[in-house]
Amino acid sequence: xxxxxxxFFLFSVSVFSQIKMNNLFSDNMVLQRNSNVNIWGKxxxxxxxxxxxxxxxKSVKTKSNINGEWILKIQTNDYNGPHKLxxxxxxDLVEINNIxxxxxxxxxxxxxxxxxxxxxxxxxxxxxxxxIGKSINSNIRLLTVxxxxxxxxxxxxxxxxxxxxxVSSRYFSAVAYSFAKYIxxxxxxxxxxxxxxxxxxxxxxxxxxxxxxxxFKPGIxxxxxxxxxxEYNPGYLFNAMLKPLIPFTVxxxxxxxxxxxxxxxxxxxxxxxxxxxxxxxxxGQGDFPFYFVQIAPFRYDGPNESSSAxxxxxxxxxxxxxxxxxxxxxxxxxxxxxxxPPEKIKVGNRLAYWALNKTYGFKSITPSGPIPNSAKVxxxxxxxxxxxxNNGLYNFNGPLNDFEIAGDDGIFYSANAxxxxxxxxxxxxxxxNPKEVRYGWKNYFEASLFNIEGLPASSFYIxxxxx
Numbered sequence: 001x002x003x004x005x006x007x008f009f010l011f012s013v014s015v016f017s018q019i020k021m022n023n024l025f026s027d028n029m030v031l032q033r034n035s036n037v038n039i040w041g042k043x044x045x046x047x048x049x050x051x052x053x054x055x056x057x058k059s060v061k062t063k064s065n066i067n068g069e070w071i072l073k074i075q076t077n078d079y080n081g082p083h084k085l086x087x088x089x090x091x092d093l094v095e096i097n098n099i100x101x102x103x104x105x106x107x108x109x110x111x112x113x114x115x116x117x118x119x120x121x122x123x124x125x126x127x128x129x130x131x132i133g134k135s136i137n138s139n140i141r142l143l144t145v146x147x148x149x150x151x152x153x154x155x156x157x158x159x160x161x162x163x164x165x166x167v168s169s170r171y172f173s174a175v176a177y178s179f180a181k182y183i184x185x186x187x188x189x190x191x192x193x194x195x196x197x198x199x200x201x202x203x204x205x206x207x208x209x210x211x212x213x214x215x216f217k218p219g220i221x222x223x224x225x226x227x228x229x230x231e232y233n234p235g236y237l238f239n240a241m242l243k244p245l246i247p248f249t250v251x252x253x254x255x256x257x258x259x260x261x262x263x264x265x266x267x268x269x270x271x272x273x274x275x276x277x278x279x280x281x282x283x284g285q286g287d288f289p290f291y292f293v294q295i296a297p298f299r300y301d302g303p304n305e306s307s308s309a310x311x312x313x314x315x316x317x318x319x320x321x322x323x324x325x326x327x328x329x330x331x332x333x334x335x336x337x338x339x340x341p342p343e344k345i346k347v348g349n350r351l352a353y354w355a356l357n358k359t360y361g362f363k364s365i366t367p368s369g370p371i372p373n374s375a376k377v378x379x380x381x382x383x384x385x386x387x388x389x390n391n392g393l394y395n396f397n398g399p400l401n402d403f404e405i406a407g408d409d410g411i412f413y414s415a416n417a418x419x420x421x422x423x424x425x426x427x428x429x430x431x432x433n434p435k436e437v438r439y440g441w442k443n444y445f446e447a448s449l450f451n452i453e454g455l456p457a458s459s460f461y462i463x464x465x466x467x
Contacts, residue, residue: 018044018068019092024248025085026096028161030141030192033078033101037249040071043089052086055079055101071247076101080139080190098163100141102190103183104250105355107176108206108242109257111199112293112347115340117174125174126342131181135169140184142172145196148240149205149231157244161192173197175256175293178348179355186356194250196241202232202260203271206242208278209235215274220267238278246282252289252359253279254351258311259295259339265310272318276325287323291354294327294458296341297334303444312440312459316371326354329369331440332447332456350455366390369455375437376466381427382415382434384462389422391452400424402445404438407431412438417449424449436463 020042031037039051045068052059053074064070081100086093107113111120117128146158162168169177173195180193204212204221212221212234225232261268276290294315300308312331319327328350333343356362370386370393382405386393400417405428413430415437426437439449440459449457 018042018047019049019087019089019094021087021094021096022156022244022248023159024143024245026161028098028141028163029096029143030100030102030104030161030190031076032104032249032251033076033189035076035249036073037076038071038247039074039085039087040069040247041087042068043070043092044068047089050088052088054083054085055081078189100139100190100192102139102192103187104192104194104248105176105180105183105252105254106194106196106245106250107173107179107254107256108196109255109293110197110201110260112259112295112340112344113173113175113195113254113256114197114199115174115344116171117177117344118170119174119342120340123338123340124342125344127345128174131177131345132166132170135164135166135177137164137181137184139190140164140177140180141190141192142168142177142180143192143194144172145194145241145245147198147231149233149236150240151233151236153239153243155244157241174344175348175351176254178345179254179351180348182349182352183355186352186362187360194245196245197256198231198237198241200260201237201257203257203268203275204234205232205237206257207235207271207275208238208282211274211278211281212271215270216267221271224264242279243282247284249285250283250288252291252355255290255292256347257292258315262295262300262307262311265307265314268311268314269317269321272315273321276322289355289359290322290325291351292319292325292327293347293351294329294331296330297336297440297444297446298339298341299336300443303336304442306442308443309441309459309461313461316458316460324358326358326367327458328354329456329458331445331459332450334444334446336444353455366451366453366455370449370451370457372457372460372462374466375462375464377434380432380434381425382437382465383420383423383425384437385423386451386457388455389451392422393419393424394450394452395419395448396450396454397446397448399448401448402440402442404441405431405434406436407433408435410436412436412441434465436461437465438462
C-alpha cells in the first residue's frame with residue numbers, strides 16, 4: 001500500500017509541477033556579482049516560494065500572486081562559483097546548477113551584431129579561427145535569444161546558456177563574444193553575454209512602442225519595409241526579444257545597428273535616445289551603461305553619396321545626448337564591397353575599451369578616437385579641436401584626406417589639413433570666409449586621422465564655427 005502511495009505521490013508531483021522559470025534561469029547562467037539580483041518565475045497562485053542560494057547558504061521566501069507570478073531579490077557577492085539555486089514550493093522543486101557570479105551584459109542590434117564568429121557565407125571574420133580555437137573557457141557564458149516578434153509583450157524566449165567552447169562560440173555574435181572575452185581577460189572575473197539581435201531590422205522595432213508614440217508625431221515612426229515584414233513594426237522586437245530579459249540584473253548593454261535606418265537619418269539620434277530611455281525605464285536600473293558602434297563606410301547608394309555619413313553624424317549626436325554612453329568609430333575598417341566589415345573582433349575590443357574606462361574605472365585606457373568639440377575661425381583657416389587626444393593626433397595612412405570647407409555660398413571645397421598639437425588646421429584657397437567644415441562626408445572613405453592610440457576620428461560636420 002505504501003509503495004502504491006509513493007508512486008501516486010511522485011506521479012502527482014510530476015504531473016502537477018508548477019514552478020516555471022524564465023530561460024534566463026538555467027544551468028550555466030551568470031548572475032551579476034555584488035548586486036541585489038532579481039529572480040522570478042511562476043508557480044501555483046498564492047503559493048509560498050523559497051529560493052536557496054549556495055553562495056549565501058541561506059534561503060529567501062516570497063509568495064506568488066493570484067496569477068502564480070512571483071519575484072524576489074537575492075544578494076550576490078564576488079565569489080565566482082560554481083554555485084546553485086534551488087527554487088521550491090510545497091509540491092515542487094527546481095535546481096539550477098553551474099552558476100557563476102560575474103559581469104552580465106546584453107548585446108543587441110541588426111546583422112553586424114548578429115554576425116557570428118563563423119562569419120556569413122562569403123563574408124569572413126578576420127582572426128576568428130584563433131578566437132574559436134582558443135575558446136574553451138568555462139568563465140565565459142553565452143546565451144543567444146532566438147528570433148521572434150510580437151505585437152504584445154511576451155514572458156519568455158527560446159535559448160539557453162552555454163559555456164564557451166568552439167562548438168558554441170563559433171555560432172555566437174563575433175562582436176559580443178570579443179567584447180565578453182576582453183572584459184573577462186581584463187577583470188579576471190566570469191562574464192555572461194546575452195545576444196539578442198536580428199539582421200536587417202530597424203531601431204524602432206527594438207524600442208518600446210509607447211515611448212515612440214509619446215515622443216514622435218503620428219506617422220513618423222512606422223514600418224518602412226516594402227514587404228511590411230512584421231518584425232519591422234515599432235516595438236515588435238522589444239516585446240519578444242528584450243522584454244523577456246527584463247528585469248534580469250545586468251551591468252549594461254552594447255548595440256550595433258543603423259544600416260536599416262540610413263535613409264531616415266534625421267530621426268535617428270532622437271530615436272536612439274528614446275529607445276535607450278525605454279530600455280532603462282523598463283529595466284529599472286537607472287542609467288546603465290550603453291555603448292554602441294557607429295556604422296562603417298560602405299558603398300550603399302554610391303561611394304561618393306552621403307546618406308551613411310548623415311547616419312554616422314546622427315549617431316555621433318546620439319552619443320552626446322545619451323547619458324552614460326559611448327560610441328565606437330569604425331571609419332577605418334569599412335569595406336567598399338561588404339556591408340558586413342570583417343574586423344568584428346576589433347569592434348568588440350573597442351566596445352570593451354569604453355566599458356573598461358567608463359564603467360570599470362580603467363582611466364589608463366583611451367576609449368575613443370578623436371571627437372571634435374569645437375571649430376574656430378582664424379582668418380581663412382579653421383582650427384578644429386578634439387577630445388580623446390591627450391597624446392596627440394596622427395595620420396597613420398599618409399596625408400590627411402577627406403576634409404572640406406564651405407564659405408558663404410555653401411559649396412564645399414577640398415581642404416588642406418595639418419596637425420598642430422591636439423588640433424588640426426584646415427584651409428582652402430577657394431574659401432576666404434569659412435562657414436562650415438566636414439570630414440569623411442561620404443558613404444565610403446578611408447580614414448586618415450587617428451589619435452596616438454590608433455583609434456580613428458569619427459566623420460563629422462560642423463556648421464557652427466566660432467570666430
